[in-house]
Amino acid sequence: MEFLQQSFSVKFEYKVFFTTGLFELTNTGFNDFLEADSTSTSVKKILFVADQDVLKANPALAGQIKAYFTTYKAAQLIPEIISMPGGEIIKNDESYFSKLLDIINHYNIDRHSYVAAIGGGSLLDMAGYAAAVAHRGVKHIRIPTTVLSQNDSGVGVKNSINYFGKKNFLGTFVPPVAVFNDDRFLLTLSDRDYRSGIAEAIKVSLIKDAQFFEWLENNVTALVARDGDTMNYLIKRCAELHLNHIAGLDPFEKGSSRPLDFGHWSAHKLEQLTNFKVLHGEAVAMGIALDTVYSNLSGRLSTDETHRVINLIKKVGFEITHPLLEVTNNDSPILVGLQEFREHLGGELTIMLLTQIGTGVEVHEMDAALIKHAGEILKTEYALSAV
Amino acid sequence: MEFLQQSFSVKFEYKVFFTTGLFELTNTGFNDFLEADSTSTSVKKILFVADQDVLKANPALAGQIKAYFTTYKAAQLIPEIISMPGGEIIKNDESYFSKLLDIINHYNIDRHSYVAAIGGGSLLDMAGYAAAVAHRGVKHIRIPTTVLSQNDSGVGVKNSINYFGKKNFLGTFVPPVAVFNDDRFLLTLSDRDYRSGIAEAIKVSLIKDAQFFEWLENNVTALVARDGDTMNYLIKRCAELHLNHIAGLDPFEKGSSRPLDFGHWSAHKLEQLTNFKVLHGEAVAMGIALDTVYSNLSGRLSTDETHRVINLIKKVGFEITHPLLEVTNNDSPILVGLQEFREHLGGELTIMLLTQIGTGVEVHEMDAALIKHAGEILKTEYALSAV
Numbered sequence: 091m092e093f094l095q096q097s098f099s100v101k102f103e104y105k106v107f108f109t110t111g112l113f114e115l116t117n118t119g120f121n122d123f124l125e126a127d128s129t130s131t132s133v134k135k136i137l138f139v140a141d142q143d144v145l146k147a148n149p150a151l152a153g154q155i156k157a158y159f160t161t162y163k164a165a166q167l168i169p170e171i172i173s174m175p176g177g178e179i180i181k182n183d184e185s186y187f188s189k190l191l192d193i194i195n196h197y198n199i200d201r202h203s204y205v206a207a208i209g210g211g212s213l214l215d216m217a218g219y220a221a222a223v224a225h226r227g228v229k230h231i232r233i234p235t236t237v238l239s240q241n242d243s244g245v246g247v248k249n250s251i252n253y254f255g256k257k258n259f260l261g262t263f264v265p266p267v268a269v270f271n272d273d274r275f276l277l278t279l280s281d282r283d284y285r286s287g288i289a290e291a292i293k294v295s296l297i298k299d300a301q302f303f304e305w306l307e308n309n310v311t312a313l314v315a316r317d318g319d320t321m322n323y324l325i326k327r328c329a330e331l332h333l334n335h336i337a338g339l340d341p342f343e344k345g346s347s348r349p350l351d352f353g354h355w356s357a358h359k360l361e362q363l364t365n366f367k368v369l370h371g372e373a374v375a376m377g378i379a380l381d382t383v384y385s386n387l388s389g390r391l392s393t394d395e396t397h398r399v400i401n402l403i404k405k406v407g408f409e410i411t412h413p414l415l416e417v418t419n420n421d422s423p424i425l426v427g428l429q430e431f432r433e434h435l436g437g438e439l440t441i442m443l444l445t446q447i448g449t450g451v452e453v454h455e456m457d458a459a460l461i462k463h464a465g466e467i468l469k470t471e472y473a474l475s476a477v
Numbered sequence: 478m479e480f481l482q483q484s485f486s487v488k489f490e491y492k493v494f495f496t497t498g499l500f501e502l503t504n505t506g507f508n509d510f511l512e513a514d515s516t517s518t519s520v521k522k523i524l525f526v527a528d529q530d531v532l533k534a535n536p537a538l539a540g541q542i543k544a545y546f547t548t549y550k551a552a553q554l555i556p557e558i559i560s561m562p563g564g565e566i567i568k569n570d571e572s573y574f575s576k577l578l579d580i581i582n583h584y585n586i587d588r589h590s591y592v593a594a595i596g597g598g599s600l601l602d603m604a605g606y607a608a609a610v611a612h613r614g615v616k617h618i619r620i621p622t623t624v625l626s627q628n629d630s631g632v633g634v635k636n637s638i639n640y641f642g643k644k645n646f647l648g649t650f651v652p653p654v655a656v657f658n659d660d661r662f663l664l665t666l667s668d669r670d671y672r673s674g675i676a677e678a679i680k681v682s683l684i685k686d687a688q689f690f691e692w693l694e695n696n697v698t699a700l701v702a703r704d705g706d707t708m709n710y711l712i713k714r715c716a717e718l719h720l721n722h723i724a725g726l727d728p729f730e731k732g733s734s735r736p737l738d739f740g741h742w743s744a745h746k747l748e749q750l751t752n753f754k755v756l757h758g759e760a761v762a763m764g765i766a767l768d769t770v771y772s773n774l775s776g777r778l779s780t781d782e783t784h785r786v787i788n789l790i791k792k793v794g795f796e797i798t799h800p801l802l803e804v805t806n807n808d809s810p811i812l813v814g815l816q817e818f819r820e821h822l823g824g825e826l827t828i829m830l831l832t833q834i835g836t837g838v839e840v841h842e843m844d845a846a847l848i849k850h851a852g853e854i855l856k857t858e859y860a861l862s863a864v
Contacts, residue, residue: 091506093492094717096632096652098724100487105480119478132733132824195641202733202823223610225821226637226648227729245483250613254582261613262649265483330481337485343613346519346589434612436589437519 102265102341106245106329108322112233112272113154115161123268124164124204127229132202136165136231139190139217141176141209144235147278151208165204168197176209178366180216181252190220199228204267206231211243211370215261218249222264229267235275237287237321238371241328242294245269247336257358263342271329273322281316286371288313288406291328293378296399297352298331300448307398310405346435349450352442353377356415359427363414375408380415383464383472385444388457395447397475400468404477410468417462424465425458489652489728493632493716495709499620499659500541502548510655511551511591514616519589523552523618526577526604528563528596531622534665538595552591555584563596565753567603568639577607586615591654593618598630598757602648605636609651616654622662624674624708625758628715629681632656634723644745650729658716660709668703673758675700675793678715680765683786684739685718687835694785697792733822736837739829740764743802746814750801762795767802770851770859772831775844782834784862787855791864797855804849811852812845 111117124134138155145151152171159167172193180186190205199205205228207217214232221230234244250261276284288306295303305327306313312320335350348354357377360368368376382399385391403410415424432439442450498504511521525542532538539558546554559580567573577592586592592615594604601619608617621631637648663671675693682690692714693700699707722737735741744764747755755763769786772778790797802811819826829837 091494091496091504091509093494094632094713094720095490095492096720096724097488097490098728100489100728101484102487103482103484105482107478107480109478117478122478132822134823191640191647195643195646198820200820200823201730223647223649225646226635226650245481248613253578256582259582259612260578260610262610262651263613264649326481333481333483337483341485341487343588433585433587435519436521436587 102247104265104268106269106271106333108271108273108326110273112270112274113151113158115158118162120158120270121162121164127267132200134165135168135197135199135203136206137168137172137193137197137199137204138206138208139172139174139193139213140207141213141235142173143176144209144275144278145171145173148275168199174209174213176213178212178252181212181250181258184251184253187216187220187251190217191224194220194224194228199224201225201228204229204231206233208233208235209239210234210236211239214239214244215248215250215258218264218266219251219261222249222262227264230264232266232269234269234271236279237276237284237325238290239287240271240276241287241325242290242332244271245329245332247341257362271325273318273325276318276321282369284316285314285407286369288324289371289374289378289408291324292399292402292406293352293374294328294331294335294350296378296382296444296447297349297442297450298335298448299327300446302327302331303402303447307402310402314405314407346438346440347452348435348440349442349452352444352450353379353381355431355441356380356424356427359423359430360412360414363423364412368412372408375403375406376410376412376415379403379410379468379472380461380464381441381443383468384456384460387460387464388443390451391444391446395444398447399444400472400475401477410472411465416465416469417458420458424461428456428461489634491652491655493656493658493720495658495660495713497660499657499661500538500545502545505549507545507657508549508551514654519587521552522555522584522586522590523593524555524559524580524584524586524591525593525595526559526561526580526600527594528600528622529560530563531596531662531665532558532560535662555586561596561600563600565599565639568599568637568645571638571640574603574607574638577604578611581607581611581615586611588612588615591616591618593620595620595622596626597621597623598626601626601631602635602637602645605651605653606638606648609636609649614651617651619653619656621656621658623666624663624671624712625677626674627658627663628674628712629677629719631658632716632719634728644749658712660705660712663705663708669756671703672701672794673756675711676758676761676765676795678711679786679789679793680739680761681715681718681722681737683765683769683831683834684736684829684837685722685835686714687833689714689718690789690834694789697789701792701794733825733827734839735822735827736829736839739831739837740766740768742818742828743767743811743814746810746817747799747801750810751799755799759795762790762793763798763802766790766797766855766859767848767851768828768830770855771843771847774847774851775830777838778831778833782831785834786831787859787862788864797859798852803852803856804845807845811848815843815848
């Protein structure tokens with residue numbers, strides 16, 4: 091059949107900045123970025139949408155942003171700072187997405203203008219999706235406020251909302267134009283939220299970087315004590331490993347390989363079944379524990395290294411398993427979750443396991459009896475072992 | 478401010494095929510494509526959504542598709558061929574978009590599976606958008622059925638729906654995985670629809686390819702008489718110029734330059750004001766006439782070449798102007814449309830004009846008095862001149 095061949099490449103570039111007090115008047119970094127980013131002579135507008143709990147926990151924030159754009163003029167601030175709930179509700183209830191589109195339209199935010207989102211992963215996901223599709227893409231700036239979003243989801247290229255009750259059913263691969271990680275936001279997190287973000291660092295160390303895993307082992311006490319410098323190092327290294335992975339073979343995930351989803355197949359199901367009462371990081375920690383023990387039971391990972399992984403997870407303060415992760419029969423939720431993950435990937439299961447700390451391997455089958463066994467010993471001998 | 482730099486390129490490739498009788502059993506091209514496109518061992522499904530008028534005009538089509546996938550097995554056909562209206566209604570009424578998402582979900586169309594759309598530009602735009610955002614992108618095959626979509630919109634990288642009454646307010650830049658241009662579909666087009674598609678060929682010749690413009694001048698009689706080979710050459714050359722342009726500097730239109738929108742700023746307004754009773758190609762022909770005469774009046778284009786352009790447009794059978802394109806006062810719709818186009822681009826107007834046939838130049842201002850003058854002489858001397 092006769093044809094014309096189309097072929098082109100699109101370059102995507104953005105910076106992930108690290109700062110303290112992003113909107114303090116002495117901090118010119120945000121304005122410097124906006125000035126350097128000019129692609130036209132048009133007036134650029136900037137619309138902020140922020141997690142209502144972040145605004146409450148940082149009562150000076152809205153005023154600071156207004157004062158900042160009174161002093162610095164690289165973009166014209168939309169004076170209304172949009173307040174929306176954080177958490178899964180903002181992705182589940184389509185009205186938030188529609189409302190943000192409405193506001194983008196109302197203020198004539200065009201393709202040279204910005205939607206800047208301040209919040210955790212869920213709010214960033216929704217706002218990023220709205221920005222990605224409005225006018226086929228207005229510019230999106232992410233200002234993640236949790237450990238989890240600063241070191242993982244917030245620095246990536248995905249956005250989404252839930253639909254038909256399915257997580258991330260609607261979304262795009264559209265990178266932000268910039269990410270600003272401000273460590274001040276971490277100060278007002280609850281211990282539980284703070285700790286939860288450490289799970290993704292453990293995950294990425296296990297599949298990418300044994301040295302980083304050792305660093306986590308050596309610094310877990312300082313991390314749990316919320317030492318700022320230690321957490322800043324964790325976030326930066328974790329973000330870097332995440333960025334490097336994306337820039338690798340398959341930024342927009344055309345294949346089935348999802349190495350960064352190590353430990354996530356069971357975690358997603360657990361979050362959903364507990365209606366997100368188990369936090370993402372907590373679920374991921376249990377998912378890592380399960381897939382680590384499975385790696386050991388299936389003869390891939392040494393028992394010594396398995397103990398080190400479980401120990402680190404426990405030292406952070408995570409639970410290592412949950413009744414909903416136990417296999418009691420063929421219809422146990424976790425086996426249903428495995429099947430759903432297979433369907434999500436398009437029929438061929440691809441799961442990351444470990445061969446040693448720092449090195450993963452992909453498998454295309456999981457054995458139900460071994461999953462059951464892994465769950466049992468997590469509940470018994472590993473749960474009882476000293477940390 | 479400290480930062481990590483992210484930088485990667487994503488390669489996009491697809492073929493635009495040209496064929497006759499795409500789903501005849503002797504034509505293995507479609508199945509060959511599906512077989513070669515395998516990215517996983519998963520079962521690939523294919524869901525067809527087709528313009529209801531195309532299905533009516535080609536009553537054997539649905540049965541042909543079913544017979545084709547009974548013989549060829551590179552993908553598993555979803556037996557329900559989805560029928561939807563063509564034209565602007567499918568982009569204006571969000572329920573069609575929602576319905577298609579619902580169907581994608583219902584049949585578990587995943588990222589290794591296909592949504593194949595059969596129809597004109599509007600249906601392809603809507604289906605392409607639904608495919609682009611479902612699961613962050615299922616594979617999309619375009620089967621354009623009009624001259625316009627085969628030579629222009631159908632081969633490009635954009636998709637969209639209208640929202641808030643604004644054309645293309647929601648959409649993405651996501652290329653199809655393949656385009657199949659089947660000239661059989663052109664046989665059942667009305668003369669008006671058939672002719673309408675020639676406008677984009679005139680447009681692209683004027684800004685890109687003087688030789689192609691001469692070819693159009695030399696072949697206009699055969700084109701109007703619906704000679705198949707002549708139209709096939711037009712479609713292929715027009716598609717090729719379009720593809721080459723996209724593969725050039727700015728595939729995803731990050732800048733303000735829109736050379737392929739030559740003649741379109743006034744055309745969009747005219748379509749909208751006439752509630753799409755004036756077809757896109759008809760409006761574009763008038764928009765080309767206006768911007769060509771404007772190019773002449775502003776001293777950029779010779780009078781001789783201006784006459785050639787207007788003559789060709791008239792020979793195809795297009796009207797060269799419309800009462801709604803006339804400037805009678807400062808609030809005339811066309812001046813409002815110019816202002817809206819400026820806002821759409823983000824404040825800085827960028828309009829393509831001609832310096833000679835085959836060569837465009839971008840300007841950032843249009844003079845209202847000259848637009849008025851251009852409209853007047855299109856209505857008088859050019860309207861009256863012999864073809």
